[in-house]
Amino acid sequence: MPQKIIIDTDPGVDDTIAITTALRSPELEVLGLTSIFGNAVTETTTQNALRLVELEGHDSIPVARGSEVPLLMELEGIASDVHGRDGMGNTNLPAPKGKPIEKSAAEFIIDTVRAYPGEVILAPVGPLTNIALALEIDPGIASLIKKIVLMGGTVSVAGNISPVAEANIYHDAHAADIVMQASCPVVMVGLDVTEQVIMTPQYFEELFEAENPATNLIKRILPVYQEYHDRFRGMGGSTHTHDPSAIAYLIDPDLFKTQSVPVFVETQGHCKGKTTADWHRQWESRVDTEVCMEVNSSGVLDLIKERLAK
Amino acid sequence: MRKFWIDTDTASDDAVAILMALRTDDVDVLGISVVAGNVPAEQGSKNARYTAELCGKKTPVYMGATHPLMREPEWAYFFHGNDGMGNMNYPEASLPLQKENGVFAFIEAVRANPGEITLVTLGPLTNIALALRLAPDIAKKISMCYTMGGAAVTLGNVTPAAEYNIYIDPEAAKIVFHSGIPLLMVGWEHCMGDANFSADEMKMMRSFNTKYADFTLDCNATAIATNQNWLSEPGLALPDPVTMAVALDSSICTERGSYYVDVETIGEATHGMTVVDKLGVTNKPANIEVCWKIDIQAWKNLLYERIK
Numbered sequence: 001m002p003q004k005i006i007i008d009t010d011p012g013v014d015d016t017i018a019i020t021t022a023l024r025s026p027e028l029e030v031l032g033l034t035s036i037f038g039n040a041v042t043e044t045t046t047q048n049a050l051r052l053v054e055l056e057g058h059d060s061i062p063v064a065r066g067s068e069v070p071l072l073m074e075l076e077g078i079a080s081d082v083h084g085r086d087g088m089g090n091t092n093l094p095a096p097k098g099k100p101i102e103k104s105a106a107e108f109i110i111d112t113v114r115a116y117p118g119e120v121i122l123a124p125v126g127p128l129t130n131i132a133l134a135l136e137i138d139p140g141i142a143s144l145i146k147k148i149v150l151m152g153g154t155v156s157v158a159g160n161i162s163p164v165a166e167a168n169i170y171h172d173a174h175a176a177d178i179v180m181q182a183s184c185p186v187v188m189v190g191l192d193v194t195e196q197v198i199m200t201p202q203y204f205e206e207l208f209e210a211e212n213p214a215t216n217l218i219k220r221i222l223p224v225y226q227e228y229h230d231r232f233r234g235m236g237g238s239t240h241t242h243d244p245s246a247i248a249y250l251i252d253p254d255l256f257k258t259q260s261v262p263v264f265v266e267t268q269g270h271c272k273g274k275t276t277a278d279w280h281r282q283w284e285s286r287v288d289t290e291v292c293m294e295v296n297s298s299g300v301l302d303l304i305k306e307r308l309a310k
Numbered sequence: 311m312r313k314f315w316i317d318t319d320t321a322s323d324d325a326v327a328i329l330m331a332l333r334t335d336d337v338d339v340l341g342i343s344v345v346a347g348n349v350p351a352e353q354g355s356k357n358a359r360y361t362a363e364l365c366g367k368k369t370p371v372y373m374g375a376t377h378p379l380m381r382e383p384e385w386a387y388f389f390h391g392n393d394g395m396g397n398m399n400y401p402e403a404s405l406p407l408q409k410e411n412g413v414f415a416f417i418e419a420v421r422a423n424p425g426e427i428t429l430v431t432l433g434p435l436t437n438i439a440l441a442l443r444l445a446p447d448i449a450k451k452i453s454m455c456y457t458m459g460g461a462a463v464t465l466g467n468v469t470p471a472a473e474y475n476i477y478i479d480p481e482a483a484k485i486v487f488h489s490g491i492p493l494l495m496v497g498w499e500h501c502m503g504d505a506n507f508s509a510d511e512m513k514m515m516r517s518f519n520t521k522y523a524d525f526t527l528d529c530n531a532t533a534i535a536t537n538q539n540w541l542s543e544p545g546l547a548l549p550d551p552v553t554m555a556v557a558l559d560s561s562i563c564t565e566r567g568s569y570y571v572d573v574e575t576i577g578e579a580t581h582g583m584t585v586v587d588k589l590g591v592t593n594k595p596a597n598i599e600v601c602w603k604i605d606i607q608a609w610k611n612l613l614y615e616r617i618k
Contacts, residue, residue, distance in 0.1 A: 067443050071379065072481050072575075104444045107414060129443075137413050137440050139376055174380060174481070268576065 002029040004119050005250060006112060008066070008105065009243070010038030010126035011048040013083050013218075013225040017304065018125055018151075018243035019052045020214035023061075024307045027251050030058070031112055031120065034105035036066040038126040038171050039079045040087030043068075045126075048087050050096035055213050059098060066105035066130040070172035073267075077161060077171065082228045089221035106133040110141055117144040123250060124179075125151040125243035127168050132175035135182055145184040151246040152176065153275035154191035155263065155291055162273065166191050169265060170273030177265035180275075186289045188263065189246040190275065193256060193295035197241035201226075203301060210309040218308070241300065248300040249292065255303070257294035262286040311338040313426045314557070315419055317374070317412075318550070319347025319433030319475075320357040321386065321394030322529040327432055327458075327554035328358060329522060330616045332365040334558055339367070340419050340427065343374045343412030347433035347478055348386040349394035351376045354433075357394050359403035364525060368405060374412030374437035378479035386474060389536045396531035413437050417445045424451040429491075430557045431457045432550040434475050439482035442489045449490040458553035459483065460571075460584030462497045462600045467541070469582065473498040476573060477582030484573040493598040494566065495584065496553040505606050506537070507546040515617065522617040548613070555609045556601065562612065565603035568596035 005028055009015045022028050033053060035046040046065045053061045069075045084090035101108065109130060113120050122145060124131050131150075135142060152168035153176070161167040169176040179186060208219045222239075229235040249256055261277040264286070277291060314337050318324040331339050342362070344354040355373045362369045377383050391397040408415065416437065420427055429452050431438060442449060459475040460483075466472040476483045487493065507515070512534075515523045527534075530546055537543045556563045570592050574583040586600055 068446060069443070071443065072485065106444055110411075133440060133443055136375060136377075136379060136436075137411055137444075178380070 002027055003121060003250065004029050004031050004116055005121045005123050006032050006034060006109060008034045008036060008122065008124035008126060008130050009049060010036045010040065010045045011052060012039035012045065012087050012243070013089060013221050014241070014243040015039065015125055016052060016221060017218055018247045020055065021244055021304050021307045022247045023056060023058050024214065024310060025251050030061055032062040032064060032108055034064045034066050034108060034130050036105070036126040036130055037068060037075060037078065038168060039083040041078060042066055044087050046100050047096055050098050050100065051093055054096055054098060055217060062101045062108065063098070064103050064105040064108035065100040067133060070127065070129055071132055071174045073172060073174065079167060082225065084224045089224040091220050105130040106137060109134040110138045113141045113144050118146055121146050121250065122148045123246060124148065125246055127171035128152070128175040128179045129172045132178040135178060142183045147185045147187060148179060148182065149187040149189065149246055149249055150179065151189045151194065151243050153188050153263065155275055155277035156192045156293070157195060159274070160191060164271050165273030166275070169275055173265050173267040173273045177267060180263045180265055180289055181286060183287060187249065187258065188289050188291045189249050190292065193292045194242040194245045195240045196295050197245050197297045197300050199239050199241055199301065201237040203305070207305055207308055214308055244304050245295065245300055248303050252303060255296045255299045256292045258290040259293050260288040260290055263289040263291065311336055312428060313423055314339045314428050314430060315416060316342045317345060317429065317431045317433065317437050318342060318354065318358060319345050319349065320354040320361065321348035321390035322396055322533050323548045323550040324432045325357055325361040325395065325529055326526050326548055327550035328361045329365055329525070330551055330554045330558065330613065331430070332362060332367050332369065333522070333616045337558065339369050341415055342369055342371045343416050343437050344371065345374045345433045345437045346376050346378065346383050347475065348390050350385065353394055355407050356402065359405045359407065360400045363403040363405045364521065370408045371405065372408045372410055372412030372415045375440060378434060378436055379439065379481045381479065384478060389533055391532040395529040396533065398528055413440045413444065417441050417448055420448040420451050425453055428453055428557055429455040430554055431455065431459070432553065434479040435459070435482040435486045436479045439485035442485055452491055455491045455493040456553050456557035457493055457495050458550050460495050460497045461499055462495065462584060462586045463499055463602070466583065467498055471580040472582030476584055480573050480575045480582045484575055487571055487573060487598050494556065494563065494601055495571065495598055496556055496601045497584070498549055500601060500604050501547040501549040501552045502543060505552060505604065505609065506544045508544055511610070512546060515614070518618050520618060526617050551613055552604065552609055555612045556604065559612060562605050562608045563601045564605050566599050566601050568599050570594040570596055571598050571600065
């Protein structure tokens with residue numbers, strides 16, 4: 001039986017690589033995409049999520065529209081410099097055919113988890129507002145969610161959107177703090193590992209040889225993302241592998257080594273969005289998060305290429 | 311018929327407010343959503359269902375959020391009794407609890423009746439904040455929101471700075487106050503002092519000899535005692551019913567104004583404080599209205615009418 005997942009996403013260039021990889025993986029059954037702001041505003045990411053399910057004939061997978069704003073903080077720092085104003089590298093793709101379902105993202109998450117108790121993994125690769133809303137409205141789902149595997153945060157390396165914060169957590173630090181206290185198992189795939197997985201120009205070239213709808217789309221939307229990584233991090237055409245690493249974890253968790261530790265999220269001031277691992281358990285007691293600390297980079301890259309180049 | 315929705319952490323004064331709405335002939339209460347506050351939401355929903363049944367109504371009662379957005383709950387048993395109803399331990403109502411979550415039911419009701427619903431909030435604003443995040447469009451589809459909460463001109467009650475409903479979930483209050491909902495804040499101060507029911511007035515209410523008057527006084531037994539012993543107030547204070555009275559007859563609020571109002575969520579001593587910029591020193595546009603004065607006799611007369 002393939003693993004049932006819901007991808008909560010703000011597509012997004014690396015979201016696109018992640019979602020197309022997931023949709024092409026027989027180990028995973030994508031029950032739906034839920035949209036959120038982050039790489040672009042929610043209106044835009046919802047359209048992109050629809051484009052992604054339609055890209056290779058997965059039109060039957062529902063897309064539920066998520067929150068337009070963070071739980072409590074102001075909406076700021078939309079990453080149009082990273083992913084383009086349209087979240088798709090400024091490529092101005094044609095409008096999708098389909099529409100989001102009537103249910104909001106949080107309602108879709110609640111209903112789906114309750115329909116398959118103990119079976120669904122939530123895979124948020126954007127800010128955690130929808131997940132937090134679902135947990136707040138229906139706390140009973142926490143014991144019914146099999147696991148939350150999230151892309152976000154960092155406990156051992158510098159931030160990306162600020163010196164201390166990773167962007168997904170920064171965009172809704174309160175929501176992240178709620179998720180880090182959820183009673184279901186939570187796996188954090190953060191910058192600690194995603195910055196170790198580097199997609200090089202050579203890697204992309206090999207990927208693009210496949211010339212299928214997925215790799216053709218990635219090829220088209222990639223330049224803005226590469227340009228950002230070069231301008232900001234001096235990577236000369238290479239990029240980090242954020243969201244796709246979370247999907248790789250879902251397919252083959254053995255590619256990662258995790259450590260179990262309580263994680264706290266700062267919600268105020270300069271360090272807003274900073275995720276702190278309480279290694280020596282000095283703060284108030286809190287459930288542990290499984291934090292990915294080591295990764296088999298070539299294993300992740302090979303896996304993604306194998307799926308996308310089919 | 312005027313359409314109402316009541317969001318409540320049903321304890322004793324909430325119950326009286328619900329009774330007032332349910333016993334108003336030209337008001338149709340479409341639903342009651344219960345939130346964690348005075349008592350856990352499950353107990354609150356029992357109390358709300360008992361109250362509806364007492365009034366001979368089949369009003370749908372929904373359970374909503376069971377804890378504040380970012381904080382641990384703090385129950386008000388000390389004020390309302392262990393059942394929230396003056397330790398009357400009323401029997402379980404036969405009116406069933408609706409299966410649907412109150413947040414979703416509220417969103418559906420507003421969307422199905424755009425521009426028509428008067429919302430009356432009697433507890434922490436968790437449910438309404440969650441609904442606004444899920445469905446921001448409803449802010450403009452609510453005709454008016456009357457909120458029992460805050461303290462604009464006097465001291466707080468649970469802390470020197472803060473009133474209970476706002477203190478329990480200040481983050482939710484901040485969301486609601488800045489959402490664009492047309493909202494009148496009816497602060498705690500309006501049930502104090504002369505707005506209390508004196509011993510003589512309570513004796514008169516008892517002489518009505520109706521189940522509604524008895525219920526009003528009985529379920530508030532611990533509230534009356536605590537109000538007098540702890541707050542040194544003259545008699546029975548009914549914050550939620552004052553707000554309901556204003557919602558039922560807006561002329562009972564005799565002085566109101568629009569201001570920029572924010573909610574303190576961080577302060578060391580002041581979290582939950584409602585900060586009203588009456589002088590306009592922040593230069594920020596007004597977001598809600600504040601009730602400054604009520605017609606005390608009119609409020610009391612309205613309650614008398616409903617429990618006779």
